Amino acid sequence: MRRGLLPALPALVLLFCFFLFPVVRMLGFSLEGGTLDWYAKALGEGLYVEVFWNTFEIAVFVTAICLLLGYPLGFLIATTTPAWATLGFIFVMLPLWTSVLVRTYAWMVLLGRNGVFNRWLIDIGLISDPLPLLNNFAGVLIGMVHVLLPYMVLPIYGAVRRLDPALVTAAQGLGASNWRIFWRVYLPLTLPGIFAGATIVFVLSLGFFITPALLGGGKVMMLAVLIEQQIHQTLNWPFAAALSAVLLALTLGVYSLAQLFTRQEARP
Amino acid sequence: MSRSASRRLLIVACTAIYVFLMLPLVVVFPISFSSALYMQFPPPGFSLQWYERYLDDPQWIDATVRSLYIGAATAVLALALGVPLAFALARGRFAGRLIVDRIALAPLVVPTIILSVGLYGLFAKLKLIGEWYGLVAAHTVLALPFVVLVTVAGLRDFDRALEQAAEGLGASRRQTLLRVTLPLLRPSLVSAGLLAFISSFDELVVALFLAGPNMTLPKKMFDNIMMEIDPTIAAVSVMQILLVSIVLVLIGRFGRGLRGSVR
Numbered sequence: 001m002r003r004g005l006l007p008a009l010p011a012l013v014l015l016f017c018f019f020l021f022p023v024v025r026m027l028g029f030s031l032e033g034g035t036l037d038w039y040a041k042a043l044g045e046g047l048y049v050e051v052f053w054n055t056f057e058i059a060v061f062v063t064a065i066c067l068l069l070g071y072p073l074g075f076l077i078a079t080t081t082p083a084w085a086t087l088g089f090i091f092v093m094l095p096l097w098t099s100v101l102v103r104t105y106a107w108m109v110l111l112g113r114n115g116v117f118n119r120w121l122i123d124i125g126l127i128s129d130p131l132p133l134l135n136n137f138a139g140v141l142i143g144m145v146h147v148l149l150p151y152m153v154l155p156i157y158g159a160v161r162r163l164d165p166a167l168v169t170a171a172q173g174l175g176a177s178n179w180r181i182f183w184r185v186y187l188p189l190t191l192p193g194i195f196a197g198a199t200i201v202f203v204l205s206l207g208f209f210i211t212p213a214l215l216g217g218g219k220v221m222m223l224a225v226l227i228e229q230q231i232h233q234t235l236n237w238p239f240a241a242a243l244s245a246v247l248l249a250l251t252l253g254v255y256s257l258a259q260l261f262t263r264q265e266a267r268p
Numbered sequence: 269m270s271r272s273a274s275r276r277l278l279i280v281a282c283t284a285i286y287v288f289l290m291l292p293l294v295v296v297f298p299i300s301f302s303s304a305l306y307m308q309f310p311p312p313g314f315s316l317q318w319y320e321r322y323l324d325d326p327q328w329i330d331a332t333v334r335s336l337y338i339g340a341a342t343a344v345l346a347l348a349l350g351v352p353l354a355f356a357l358a359r360g361r362f363a364g365r366l367i368v369d370r371i372a373l374a375p376l377v378v379p380t381i382i383l384s385v386g387l388y389g390l391f392a393k394l395k396l397i398g399e400w401y402g403l404v405a406a407h408t409v410l411a412l413p414f415v416v417l418v419t420v421a422g423l424r425d426f427d428r429a430l431e432q433a434a435e436g437l438g439a440s441r442r443q444t445l446l447r448v449t450l451p452l453l454r455p456s457l458v459s460a461g462l463l464a465f466i467s468s469f470d471e472l473v474v475a476l477f478l479a480g481p482n483m484t485l486p487k488k489m490f491d492n493i494m495m496e497i498d499p500t501i502a503a504v505s506v507m508q509i510l511l512v513s514i515v516l517v518l519i520g521r522f523g524r525g526l527r528g529s530v531r
Contacts, residue, residue: 004360014405018408022389022390069285093516094290094516095290100470101472101486101489102509106295109309110292146288146289224381227385231477
């Protein structure tokens with residue numbers, strides 16, 4: 001059957017010419033000379049293994065922090081009055097659609113050695129020397145959590161909304177405490193939302209570029225930054241292609257695994 | 269803990285999280301009006317010098333204008349290609365629909381750095397680096413998933429009885445599409461177009477590779493941050509935040525509610 005495929009064709013042509021073809025072509029460079037040497041370099045040399053490990057570590061931390069901050073936020077917006085929910089939504093969407101560059105710049109202003117935070121902490125006498133908040137792991141984490149938090153809030157909001165409030169009323173009527181209602185009703189029933197949010201945040205973290213490039217100050221190396229350097233500074237296309245192939249495999253692997261899990265979850 | 273007490277705790281925690289979310293957006297406002305010659309907080313006095321510097325610098329204006337028309341062209345192209353694609357996905361019955369769905373949403377999942385490097389290699393060969401329409405093509409790839417998601421969500425809530433009624437009253441398929449289906453779908457289309465525009469207007473990673481010497485606004489900002497952080501960038505940030513606010517207001521007023529597009 002072929003009913004209705006025709007309208008999709010122009011978009012598919014664009015996606016083929018400017019997405020699938022250039023990406024596959026570039027990944028092909030990694031096999032230059034018919035050897036897997038570039039992959040061996042990417043996955044074997046200590047320097048680069050450390051970058052993989054760094055990237056993974058940062059993605060795990062960012063996902064965990066986003067979940068910790070995103071659940072209460074999504075929960076509150078989903079359970080408050082419509083007027084407050086609209087306001088709550090605006091203040092999640094506004095940062096989401098504000099340029100990542102604007103926000104990254106703002107964090108540099110806030111977290112720098114002479115930045116707003118350090119000045120303030122010194123003024124109130126809490127510290128005497130400025131805290132190192134920028135050009136390190138902490139700075140990258142703060143910046144990335146800020147960018148990715150909305151991606152966690154939205155699916156959790158959706159999951160809490162879909163939950164039948166009668167279940168909560170029933171639990172309350174049966175005398176369950178707040179904590180018990182949270183652990184036994186809300187948490188298990190919103191698990192698909194948590195899972196969807198965690199997956200998208202983790203996957204986006206793996207390929208993140210702007211925030212680590214600017215807030216890491218060259219000291220926190222992530223995969224995307226390394227790939228950019230290989231192209232712009234070292235001009236090493238085969239190696240950049242091999243790194244890209246591994247990053248793509250990781251991303252799609254995590255994503256497909258999550259999809260598989262979600263579909264099983266959805267089955268009755 | 270009583271019910272109201274734990275609710276209050278939740279509200280306090282969320283207020284703190286909102287402060288975290290909004291702080292970077294708020295802090296650029298006072299800095300952009302600073303009378304100091306370098307970054308200083310709190311600013312010693314009020315001045316409009318950074319806005320003047322932005323307006324007097326042809327590089328900044330050039331970059332802004334270029335980003336505006338690349339964003340507009342991206343929105344138009346993404347709608348022209350994405351809406352029919354969404355129709356095919358929501359209503360079509362063809363083999364491989366799932367694959368088409370995966371391909372359409374793939375630009376959301378595949379790291380942008382990989383797309384950028386791939387296009388950089390291809391465009392260098394085709395001598396397309398620095399051409400505005402090359403960036404439009406690349407930005408359209410990135411904007412398509414937004415258009416598809418929002419339009420498919422709109423089509424899912426669509427009452428098809430209205431189309432059947434139009435056809436029953438003798439309207440042609442073309443008339444039904446133009447007079448019934450698309451007008452009813454307008455809120456989704458407005459949201460999709462505006463989101464496509466903003467996603468292109470803010471896009472940095474692809475522009476970093478493909479813009480060449482022709483700056484887009486995000487690339488100009490990136491270079492500015494890398495080289496010298498002067499408060500001009502705070503003034504640009506303020507204008508960018510205001511633009512996003514206007515777009516969100518437009519979406520709220522004329523578009524499909526943002527909450528409606530949450531799956």
